[in-house]
Amino acid sequence: MAQPLYTIPGAAAGAAPAAAAPAAAPARTVAEVLAQSQVESVLDELDRDLVGLAPVKARIRDIAALLVVDKLRANLGLGAAAGPSLHMSFTGNPGTGKTTVALRMAQILHRLGYLRKGHLVAVTRDDLVGQYIGHTAPKTKEVLKKAMGGVLFIDEAYYLYRPENERDYGQEAIEILLQVMENQRDDLVVILAGYHDRMETFFRSNPGLSSRIAHHIDFPDYAADELLQIGSRMLDAMNYRFGAGAREAFEQYLARRIAQPHFANARSVRNALDRARLRQASRLFADRDRVLDADDLTTLAPADILASRVFAAPAAV
Numbered sequence: 001m002a003q004p005l006y007t008i009p010g011a012a013a014g015a016a017p018a019a020a021a022p023a024a025a026p027a028r029t030v031a032e033v034l035a036q037s038q039v040e041s042v043l044d045e046l047d048r049d050l051v052g053l054a055p056v057k058a059r060i061r062d063i064a065a066l067l068v069v070d071k072l073r074a075n076l077g078l079g080a081a082a083g084p085s086l087h088m089s090f091t092g093n094p095g096t097g098k099t100t101v102a103l104r105m106a107q108i109l110h111r112l113g114y115l116r117k118g119h120l121v122a123v124t125r126d127d128l129v130g131q132y133i134g135h136t137a138p139k140t141k142e143v144l145k146k147a148m149g150g151v152l153f154i155d156e157a158y159y160l161y162r163p164e165n166e167r168d169y170g171q172e173a174i175e176i177l178l179q180v181m182e183n184q185r186d187d188l189v190v191i192l193a194g195y196h197d198r199m200e201t202f203f204r205s206n207p208g209l210s211s212r213i214a215h216h217i218d219f220p221d222y223a224a225d226e227l228l229q230i231g232s233r234m235l236d237a238m239n240y241r242f243g244a245g246a247r248e249a250f251e252q253y254l255a256r257r258i259a260q261p262h263f264a265n266a267r268s269v270r271n272a273l274d275r276a277r278l279r280q281a282s283r284l285f286a287d288r289d290r291v292l293d294a295d296d297l298t299t300l301a302p303a304d305i306l307a308s309r310v311f312a313a314p315a316a317v
Contacts, residue, residue, distance in 0.1 A: 038111055046060060051229050051233070056218075059217050060105065064108055070084060083114070086189045087189060088192070089193070091218050095265030106120045110150075115150055116149035123153070125156065137172060156193070158195075158202035160173055224254050253310060
């Protein structure tokens, strides 16, 4: 379940942060806000880099539009006394792009001036909850310190709450989070993520958290054709390609794998391609005296796909 804490810088790859313009007059049009913040480039990257997820992308654009309009209202002295609540819940199965969208959200908030830094700190329960008395508070506060000015992304957030264990310290972490989400919401955005049904139970058990979440976004599973497109993009990024018949073989693989337990969308696609690359490497390794050209070294053959266990037994994973 647990993965190590990691921080992702806020600036998009290949994109320079928006340059400050101290002498510029306050924006009076949407176009002026977009030009000053360069936030539209992040939205374009989201559309370009992520396959599918149309409802998620539409919701992110809606949030960006609300924040742009809020900037225009503030420039005319119409802003609210307190800034907007921006804490969010991302629900969906593994591999549906939740962390990637959280990173883009951090960049949007930074460019529009709602976050100082715009970095993303991704954590799980193990990064927040200690194993003995007095251990949880320092761990949680240290993570919050690293996340200040950016976005704290808590994956599988429902594991923080374990009511069946009276000696569990997750509730202490939740109470600290609640205080910070309310008192320092101008300097930190918290995104809670996980499976939809478990998150619903988690929020029912912790109404204080639910009341602080302004935006609930559900991430749908990818369709088979979208997964095939994701696989092709992954291969391109690794300088590989499907050989004759291999794409069709991978399409058959996906049809079988989707129907099996523990399918994780894009993560499962990446794992399948990694195993196909291993089979290709073993195939080439066995022919030791053959001179290998670039085509040999970059092409996956149908056999590299069809050797998967999903073709041997319907129930295999």
